[in-house]
Amino acid sequence: MKQKCLHNHSLQEGVLFLLLGGALLRYGLDSHSKSFNKDWTQSAYLFPVIVALLLGALAVMLLVQGVRAADEKQAARGGEARRVLVVLGMTLAYYLALAVIRMPYLAATVFSLTLTLSTFEVATFAFLLVLMLYLGVRSRKVLLTVPLATTVFLSVMFRTLLRVLLP
């Protein structure tokens, strides 16, 4: 029974949300007691306290559902969690590349369209290429043309035509 309860999603989530509600309640009460305004009707922490109580009540209902369903089999929801983690790792690397690497900003104008080469273009091309390769694209033509066309399109479209800044 104990083992079943540990693997019950509703119980796990119920505990998580109960903790979250408790933390929010404590934050609201503590912050209100430290604030200059002691009138609850005008307090900035009234709404957080109400939402915390609501979340706590909902978490208890989820726990009750979990206890009732403790003997039921959890639906098997297979999937490729490892692939998701790898993709998250790649997007994190892409994000860090955009945030950290500073490349010189090169621009060339072709038929009144300005083509730019900077961190965004290089990082995006590399990211698209690596992610497509990881997701199973094997055609060299596709691996080269899609990242290149997408990067050029986004660069010209956003920087030149829409005048939207890119990372």
Add this chain to the structure above:
Amino acid sequence: MADILSVLSVKFVLLVFLGSVAGLFVGAIPGLSVSMATALLVSITYTWQTNDALAMVMGVYVVGVFSGAVSAILINIPGAPSSVVTTLDGYPLARKGQAYKALYYATIYSFIGSVFGLVALALLAGPVSRLAIKFRPMDYFLLALFGLATVGSVTSKNYVKGLISAALGLIVSMIGLDPLVGTPRLTLGISQLRGGISTVPALVGLFGFAEVLSVIFDGHMSQTVESMGHERMSLREVLRHWKLSLYSSLLGTLVGALPGAGGPVAAFLSYNEAKRLIKKPEVPFGEGAVEGIVASESSNNACIGGALIPMLTLAVPGDAVTAIILSVFYVHGLKPGPMFIRESASSFHAILLASFIACGALLVLGLLVAPRISKVISVPKNILLPIVTVLCVVGAFACNNRLFDVGLMFVFGLVGFLMRRRGYPAAPMVLALVLGKTMDSNFRRAMALAAVADNPLVSLFGHPITAFLLVCTVLVVLSNIPFFKRLTHRKKA
């Protein structure tokens, strides 16, 4: 009429058409969604003139809702949640070699539904605005609460999970300076959070990046498309279901106007009504009955006009997409609410005009282009998903030009993905995120007014509109509690 036409220009029409074309592809390609595209558009169009931005957004919205039917019919995967019901009869019809017929019906009746909903918007927005002037702070709070209670019940099999999703959205909406006295809340000492969580990165993450992660998790990277025949059909033959279409459109408009409910609910409701009303269809429902397509497509498109009524007159969005459109308004400094039609008449006319032009575009694109885009729909997802991820990054960054928002987008994407895996719907969270600050400020205003009143309880709930909204909210909550559900089922039996 002259006011409406004053908005019209070649550029305006072109932008609507451009948005419509984008909507056709975005809605039809599984993995892309109207919500995601609208969220990306907020960041792209924020430097544009307001009417230009509205033209583009309405084009995407109107045609995007329809084009979910294209992939529903051709590959049995609804491009949008509101097209889920269309798969029930659209795909069986396509498998019989009548994909063109199914698309033809979907286009014609989506057009009728859209026009019906927009006419209702044009006629009802004024009266609803006049009623909304009488709203008190408590009424706004209760209306938003009613929306959250409803959306929690219709988007998830488990009502508690729907409400938890809404509560999480409320918590996120509280991050930043509080709306009345400017006290920083829940910022965790991070200076970038003092301005609050921007809606755009949150929406792009919850709808865009979460979808990418979900598809990768499921591992389905390709789909097969049914072949397209070109059988001839007379318009008179197709239009003989007009009565069912008008009834479904009426249901769609009403459901759309309810805060929180939306296209999927309207489509299911209309489909069930069609099954109840039409005892002997030519082909049984679920095996390719055109009546099923008529009901589903008329109602989900009629929701567009319906959902815009509370959004424009009360600033309470009817569904996730109108919640995002609401943020377009805020980005452009517009304030939807009771005075919107009077104070921002030009924007209201722009919305109406753009929507009607988009209906025309829907008809043209649906009849001429949709049958020919099967190759685009079948783009392998291992090519599509990396591009969508980059678009999410660009969209999140373009909103405030800071990489911090891109990080937020990734966080919300991961949260959205985990929520989907565990059966928590994203729609209540989005609505709560958009409505949270309004709820907070109006609730505190109502409490402050009650505190100085002779009878606080009467001050809070004594107003007829307040009492009505309170009863509606309580009924929605009670109707979702298992004990009361069992009680009503027993009475029916």
